[in-house]
Amino acid sequence: MFEVTHKNSLEKISQSISQDFIDDYTNLFLESLDIKQSSKSTYKRQLKEFLVWFKNQNQNNLDRQDLLHYKEFLQNDKSLSSLTISGYLTVVRKFFQWLESVKIYPNIATGIKGPKRRKGFRKDCLTVEQTKILLNSIDRSTLTGKRDFAMLNLMIRTGLRGIEILRANREDISRQSGETVLFIHGKGRDDKDEIVLLTQSVIEPINQYLIARKNVKNRDPIFASHCTKNWGKRLTTRSISRIVKNRLKDINLDDPRLTAHSLRHTAITLSLLAGATTQEVRAMARHSDVNTTLIYAHNINRIKQAPEKKIDAFLED
Numbered sequence: 001m002f003e004v005t006h007k008n009s010l011e012k013i014s015q016s017i018s019q020d021f022i023d024d025y026t027n028l029f030l031e032s033l034d035i036k037q038s039s040k041s042t043y044k045r046q047l048k049e050f051l052v053w054f055k056n057q058n059q060n061n062l063d064r065q066d067l068l069h070y071k072e073f074l075q076n077d078k079s080l081s082s083l084t085i086s087g088y089l090t091v092v093r094k095f096f097q098w099l100e101s102v103k104i105y106p107n108i109a110t111g112i113k114g115p116k117r118r119k120g121f122r123k124d125c126l127t128v129e130q131t132k133i134l135l136n137s138i139d140r141s142t143l144t145g146k147r148d149f150a151m152l153n154l155m156i157r158t159g160l161r162g163i164e165i166l167r168a169n170r171e172d173i174s175r176q177s178g179e180t181v182l183f184i185h186g187k188g189r190d191d192k193d194e195i196v197l198l199t200q201s202v203i204e205p206i207n208q209y210l211i212a213r214k215n216v217k218n219r220d221p222i223f224a225s226h227c228t229k230n231w232g233k234r235l236t237t238r239s240i241s242r243i244v245k246n247r248l249k250d251i252n253l254d255d256p257r258l259t260a261h262s263l264r265h266t267a268i269t270l271s272l273l274a275g276a277t278t279q280e281v282r283a284m285a286r287h288s289d290v291n292t293t294l295i296y297a298h299n300i301n302r303i304k305q306a307p308e309k310k311i312d313a314f315l316e317d
Contacts, residue, residue, distance in 0.1 A: 026051075029098045036190075046091045064108045067092065075115060086114030124257040125265035128273075131156060137251050140205075143212050144226050148243055150205040151223050152263065155244075158196040159267035159285050161187060162240045162260050170210065171218035173198065186286050194286055268296050 026047055030040045053070055054062065070092070074085045093109040100107035126134065135156070138149040154160060160168075167185040172192060174181055180203050181195040198206070210216045213224065213232075221234040235243075244260035264285075271281050282293040 025099070025104065026095075029095055032098060033094075042087075043091045043094075046088050047095055049088060050092050062108070064112075067109055067112050071112060082115040089114045123259055123262045123265055124255070125262055125269045126156075126253075126258070128270070130251075130253065131266060131270070133251050134247060134253075138247065140208075143209075146205070146209040146212050147223055147226065148247060150209040151240070152244060152247060153205055154198075154202055155260070155263040156267055156270075157199065157202050158182075159264045159271075160184065160196065161264060162237045163187070165223060165240055166221065166235050166237060167192075168222045169218065170216050170220050170222055172222070173203075173206075196284065265296075268293070269300065272297055272300055 026044060029047075030044060033040060033043070035043075050070060053073060054066070057066070059066075071085075071089060074080055074088055080088075089112060093112060096105065096107045096109040099105035135149065135153060138152070139145040140149050151165060155165065164184045164186060168182060172183045174183060176195065180198040182198055183192040184194050184196060185192045186194045206222065210222070220232070223235050223240075224232045225235055225239065241260045244263065248254065248258055268281055268285050271284060272278075276284075278290065278293050278297055281296070282290050285293060287293050
């Protein structure tokens with residue numbers, strides 16, 4: 001089925017790239033991958049962008065230089081981050097690896113690298129003082145205030161991601177070894193097989209919110225929409241981001257580097273400042289690579305032990 005010459009492949013691509021190539025080869029490529037359906041959908045969308053770009057070139061051939069031009073095209077798009085560009089190039093590399101493996105087309109993508117990612121993090125964390133001001137600024141006398149406080153407080157004290165917040169159901173709150181925990185569906189996981197500890201400072205606001213919401217069933221989301229149209233339905237990542245952003249703006253912290261994900265950075269940073277070990281923090285944050293955790297520790301030590309301060313002290317003396 002796949003014994004097609006390179007010449008015939010080139011003719012097929014140049015003649016019907018938007019239909020036959022996508023329908024036949026892209027779908028076959030995706031079927032060969034042992035990944036989640038959501039990842040396949042992402043790959044298909046990213047690969048379609050490449051094929052649209054190639055069609056717009058109005059040429060009847062495709063070689064390594066073309067892929068370098070595609071990389072340059074992506075880098076010139078100011079709306080794309082280095083991480084997004086790397087994703088687009090990764091799927092192109094995988095696609096051509098597969099094409100060569102089934103003898104359809106030579107792998108012209110070998111060695112095509114993604115852009116260098118910036119060091120550190122793209123989002124900032126809150127200071128201890130900013131964190132206190134943020135939580136104290138939320139009026140907890142209303143149902144929405146109870147929800148927002150419970151949610152932001154949870155994110156700050158456990159480092160949960162937005163996607164993990166929206167996936168959390170009432171039934172996911174449980175007891176382990178005499179402590180209250182929340183089973184979470186973590187990043188890259190198939191099930192709710194990871195936990196975070198819910199201290200008294202975390203579980204009390206959550207319980208107060210659930211009681212005020214009334215009639216919350218086990219399979220209902222812990223944090224729900226209060227809009228008339230979507231009352232009781234699960235929040236989206238976009239709505240969680242908007243809630244956090246608005247609460248930050250309420251205390252005059254309107255900065256593009258301060259977002260919902262900043263609360264996760266804040267939790268990890270605060271735990272290290274409070275004396276937790278790198279391994280303890282890694283377990284809480286569920287980092288697959290300890291080097292990610294070490295970046296936080298490095299940044300803290302860089303500030304604490306800054307040579308710039310020693311230069312000031314030396315010159316003053």
